[in-house]
Amino acid sequence: MLEIRNLHKKYGRFNAVNDLNLSIKEGEIFGFVGPNGAGKSTTMKIICGLLPATSGEVSVDGVDALRHNNKIKEKIGYMPDFFGVYDDLKVDEYLDFYASIYKIKEANKRKTISDLLELVDLGHKRDAYVDNLSRGMKQRLCLARSLIHNPRLLILDEPASGLDPRARVEMKAILKNLKDMGKTILISSHILSELAEMCTSIGVIDNGKIVISGTVSEIMQQIYSKKLIKIKVNDKLEEAVLILKEFPFIEKITTGENLIQAGFDGGDEDMSRVLNALVTRAIPVATFAQLDGNLEDVFMKVTKGGEER
Amino acid sequence: MIINPVLLKEIKVKMRSWKAVGIIGGYLFVLAAVALFITYANSVDMYSSTINPQFSIGAYTGIAVIQFILILFIAPALTAGAVAGERERQTLDLLLCTNLAPRSIVIGKLLASMSHILILIIASVPMFSIVFLYGGISIVEISQLFGFYIVTAIMAGSIGIFFSTYVKRTIAATVLTYALGIFMCFGTIFIAVFYLRIFYNFDYQNYFPLFYINPLAGFSSLLTEQFGGQYGGILNMIPGLYMVNNGATKGMAPWLINTYVNIAISVIMLFLAAMKINPVRGSLFSFLKKR
Structure with missing residues (x-):
């Protein structure tokens, strides 16, 4: 549905987007993750025809979006990171205005607007002035x-x-509905855990480049080639560390107060052997667990604290 | 018939606000005050049985001049914030990512403001009826006047739209629009006076070419011609400035040329404005960037 190849966007000498490549299939929900200034919004604006690209290719549904910008506008729905609403219009009139722009026939217009207001749960606010809506409602209206x-x-x-x-939560529910409706969605967010739940794949962008992409599990696997285990003991911390060192698949042992964290490159059986060894030698184990990496960790790891650039 | 959606929306919003009522009310109040003053001034001699033939011309000129000045003030104010306001509200990007062409946005904005001006002009018709009471002014002359008003308003509005696209803030766009307007109205007169003083010693006796971009000169020329080249041309008060070409009827009337020039300026301004708001446009001056 969306193909981006070698996309560049320069502002003077600053590379806002630097050789970005991306592919999103139909029906996919792609999470675009990156620190502020990484190039997410710039990339999105280029796709929508709101910014010219310096070089590269963007194709939407097989149409060259950079050369035939007008042909892809019908295929794209864009929601920017700001409200963009006319305060002096009513909710109904606001949608009616955009429906007129897209030349939706009068016969279909009423039904379309009603359906959309139901979808974003604003049916009861149809005659309210946009100015009187809450921030969340305005966001939902923008989505509609x-x-x-x-x-x-x-x-x-x-x-x-x-x-x-x-x-x-309300916004998330709407997006899940859209996913069920078969829409292809490119979504950027800083709320990474939410993206992990709803996205079929994720791309992390930093310095205008996609640094890692794939499904959430693929990314986790790429980042965490070894698992992490965390062991909490009530006593005998040093003795426990010595026992762990006997196993070749355990490495990089770090300790804290009654706490041991180590890299683990074994299977489930190896895991139970380690636990058994500790218990057999009378180590008072309080907790024994495998740590799951999360998207926040991935984000910090691959962007290397991009915010501080 | 498909009506420009931007025009429809703008009319709906503009006519809903108290600002629209205020502008129409204030406008009519000023015109009515002028009409009353002129009528009163001409009826002091109430026991006279004769009608002063100059009255209708004086009343017509007075109302026409005030109305023209009001239009020159109002038209830029209505348009200078048109596109800059969209940018400030962060709604411009939303319009541009729809399939609405940039020129439709620009034209929709201009037409919405012009519809407002048209309402003002139509609302002023009863004021001109005073003139008809005394005769001496024909429907053709009133039509010429209203036509000139509309073309001038479109030109002033187009300049407002142009600056509205080139600067980000409404206030800056408004200031620049008025600055250019003041130059066109008064700057050109200063240039003409200096030029004619130095090179012709005020012996030019023709319509100065720079006046073709001066709405005041065009308006003055229109009134001068309507009254047979003897009355109404305000700028005729300045020595050496001629509001008609020598011989008055030689060639096309200057105010008519002013009208065509105004139309040309409007087209150029709107074209540049539409080009400017097109986010993926090619720059007119791109050749300058190439090394």
Whole structure:
């Protein structure tokens, strides 16, 4: 559905997007993760035709998006990371305005608007002025606007930014609905755990480049080639460390207060052998667990604290 | 018929606000005050049985001049924030990523403002009826005047739209629009006076070419011609400046040329504005960037 090859965007000498490559299949939900200034919004704007690219190729549904920008506008629904609403219009009029732009026939317009307002749970606010909506409602209205022409590809730039936890949950539920409707979605967010739940694949962008991409499990595997185990003991910490060193598949042992953390390159049987050895030699084990890496760890690891650049 | 959606939305929003009511009310109040003043000034001699033939011309000129000045002030104010306001509200990107062409956005914005001006002009028609009470002014002359108003308003509005796309803030766009307007109205007169003083010693006796971009000169020329080249041309008060070409009827009337120049300026301004807001445009001046 979306193919980006060797995309570059320069502002003077600054490379906002630097040789970016990306491929998103139809029906996929792709999470675009990266620190501020990494190039997420710039890439999204280039796809939507809101910024010219310096070089590279972008194709949407087989159409060259950089050369035939007008042909892809019907296929894309864009939601920026700001509200972009007319305060002096009513909710209904706001959607009606965009429906007119996309030349939706009068006969279908009413139904489309009603359906969209139901989808984003704003049916009861149809006659309210946009100015009187809460931030979360405005975000949802923006999402409804981006869907008014039934686009196949949705580009959502931080759709949950600045929302309270409840509004985030509501937004997440809507996105899940869209996923079920078969929309292809490119979504950027800093709320990485949420992306992990809803995205079929993720790309981490840093300094304008995709540094790692794939499904969540693939990324975890690439980053954490070895598992981590965490052992908490009530006593005999040094003795426990000596026992662990007897196993060749355990390495990089670090200790804290009654706490041991180590790299583990074995299977489940090896795991039980280690636990058995500790218990047999009377080590008072309080906790024995394998640590799961999370997306936040991945983010920090691959972007190397990109925020501090 | 498909009407420009930007125009429809703008009309809906503009007419809903108190600002629109205020502008129409204030505009009519000023015109009514002028009409009343002129009528009063001409009816002091109430026991006279004769009608002063100059009254209708004086009333017509007074109302026309005030209305023209009001339009020159209002048109840029309505358009200078049109695109800059979209940018400030962060709604411009949303419009640009739709399949609406940049030129449709620009034209929709201009037409919305012009519809407002049109309402002002139509609302002022009853004021001109005073003139008809006394005769001396024909429908053709009123039509010429209204036509000139509309073309001038489109030109002033197009300049507002142009600056609105080239600068990010509404205030800056408004200031620049008025600055250019002041140059066109008064700067050109200063240039003409200096030029004619130095090179012709005020013996030029023709419409100065730079006046073709001056709305005041065009307007003055229109009134001068409507009154047979003897009355109404305000700029005729400045020695050496001629509001008609020598012989008055030789060739096309200057105010008509002003009208065509205004249309040309409007087209150029709107073209540049549409080009500017197109995010993936090719720059007119790109050849300058090439080494």
